[in-house]
Amino acid sequence: MIKHCYQILYKIFADGAYVNIALNNGLKSVSPNDKNIITRIVYGVTEKNIFLEYAIDKLVKKRPHVSDTVILKMGIYRIYFMNEPDYAVVNTMVELAKSLKRSPAFINAVLRKCRKIEMPSEEYEKKSLEYNVPIWAIKEIEKDFGQEITEQFFIHPKELLTHIRHNPKKISQNDFEQYLNFEFDRKTPYGYYVCHNTLTKLKEHTHLYTVQSLGSMAVCNAIGVAKGNKVLDVCAAPGGKSIYLKQLADISITSCDIHPHRLELINSYKKRMDENDIKVVKNDAVVFNPKWEGQFDAVLCDVPCSGLGVLNSRTDIFQHRTKDSIKELTDLQDKIIQTSSKYVKKGGCLVYSTCTILKQENEQIVNKFLANNTHFKPIDFDIKVKSLKLNNNFVQLMPYISDTEGFFIAKVKYETTVN
Ligand SMILES: C[S@@+](CC[C@H](N)C(=O)[O-])C[C@H]1O[C@@H](n2cnc3c(N)ncnc32)[C@H](O)[C@@H]1O
Known part of the structure; x- marks a missing residue:
């Protein structure tokens, strides 16, 4: 069992695999009894990764080999968070080190002193360990929403249902x-x-x-589709919103994504839900497609984002997102909304959504778009989910008020008469 855990976590930390994919693949050859405990350790270690990194940093002078890092993370996690006797954990991890031809003495020495780690006194370092979020992300959210909301966002208990x-x-x-x-x-x-x-x-x-999350469903309801509408979903895979939109009203919908393997996810989802009348097209949302110019009543831009709004369900976000990667995302988001707006017919609308709470990926993108495209105006919409109301009728769903995770929704309309 412990070796299976190690192999899954190695894929995550050494090869950069996504937790859910590594776990699904890793659990295939595992007995039903072991599945629960492996899942708990894998999710637990990734969830507490910031603390575990801090601990290793305090315990060893030089960054250990990646195999040793994974063994130590598992050991420290079990000692701190699983109520197992320290000696039993140390013994199992030492045996694991032996079986992997790593140094058992090193693992033994580090784990034996891991209870004695000195905790930080600096405010942001403390918060970073408490929330398991890097300091840059905490500061960024504080800059956007202030300390009180940031705290509420992070301390809100994880939804287990x-x-x-x-x-x-x-x-x-x-x-x-x-x-x-x-x-x-x-x-x-x-x-x-x-x-x-x-x-x-x-x-x-x-x-x-x-x-399907309540937040994802709220995004679809913000569009307000009506019978006969022609809808374009430019970033559609795996298809959650496209399929729900098709079920909200008798519309014709084209669902796109840039990645062929992700288009297959839409196709299998369509099949499972028996919603075959959805056109699935490979398309890069950044590149203008003249065939679609002014053709759609509604365009959905559910853009790639940092995912900081869904931290609770995505324990590995910070393995894949750094402060610098946000800039790449905002460039992409800018281009996607700008190109996709050309597909909206006069009187039609565009909904821009993300599952993040960072203003640079949300309000700032849509405000910049509105400033450069004055024929589009922000409009109000009705979702039955409580949210933070922002300027321009934008809404920010927040776990502590919305009963779902942190989604952002903005709706803009192509005005036929511009003052
Ligand atoms: C937030 S996800 C979409 C989730 C989807 N709307 C749903 O509800 O199931 C963003 C998607 O955008 C896709 N994507 C990234 N860059 C793209 C691009 N340039 N053009 C089109 N799709 C892109 C990604 O492959 C990913 O599937």
């Missing part, structure tokens, strides 16, 4: 609730929060429901 919705193509809402045996924790404006056990029972009937 999963948000699902029924598939109206296969079952009515009433029948779905009966089928669930009313075993949901709470109903939301668009779906249900259910626990792990309910989800396990449902897994036999995956055509009847889908997992």
Whole structure:
């Protein structure tokens, strides 16, 4: 079991694999009994990575070999967060080191002193360990929202339940609730929060429901699609929003993505949900496609983003995002909204959304777009989810008020008459 954990974590820390992918692949050959504990350790280590890095930094003078780093992270995590006797953890990790031909003496020496780590006294270093978020990200969010909101954002307890919705193509809402045996924790404006056990029972009937966050559903409702609308989803994979939009009204929708392997995700999702009437097209949202000019009633730009709004469900965000990578993202976001706006017909709308809370990826992108495209005006929209109201009718969903993670939504309209 412990070697399986090591192999999965090695893929994450040495090869840069995404946690969910490494875990899914790694669990294939594992007994059902071991699956839970491996999942807990892998998610736990990645979630507490900032603390574990800090600890290793304090415990050893020179950065250890990556294999030793992974062994130490597992050991320190189990000692600090899993209530296991220290000696038992040290013994298992020493045996693991031996089996991997690493130095057991080194692992033994470091783990034996790991309880004695001195905690930081500097305010941001303390917060960084408490929230498991790098200092730059905390400072960036504080700059955008102030200390109070930042604190509320980070200390809000992690949602342990999963948000699902029924598939109206296969079952009515009433029948779905009966089928669930009313075993949901709470109903939301668009779906249900259910626990792990309910989800396990449902897994036999995956055509009847889908997992979709309340925030993702709110984005679709912000568009306000109506029968007969022509809709373009420029960053659509894996297809969550496209398929829900198709189910909200009888529309024609074109769903695009730049990555062929991600288009396949839309295709398999379409199949599962029995929503075959969705056109899936490989397209780079940055490059103008003249065929689509002025053709769509609504264009959705659900752009690639830092994901800082969904930290709770994505434990590996900071393995893939640095402060510098945000600039690359904002350049891409700028280009996507600018190019995609050309596909909106007069009187039509564009919705820009992200799952981040950084203003440079949200408000600043849309405000810059509005300044350069005065024929577009920000408009109000109705979502049934509580949010922070920002200027220009933009909204920021926040975990501590919205019952979902940190999504940003802006809606702009191509005005037919410009003053
Ligand atoms: C936030 S995800 C979209 C999630 C999707 N809307 C949903 O609800 O399931 C962003 C997507 O943009 C895609 N993407 C990144 N760069 C792109 C580009 N230049 N053109 C089109 N799609 C792009 C990524 O492959 C990714 O699938």
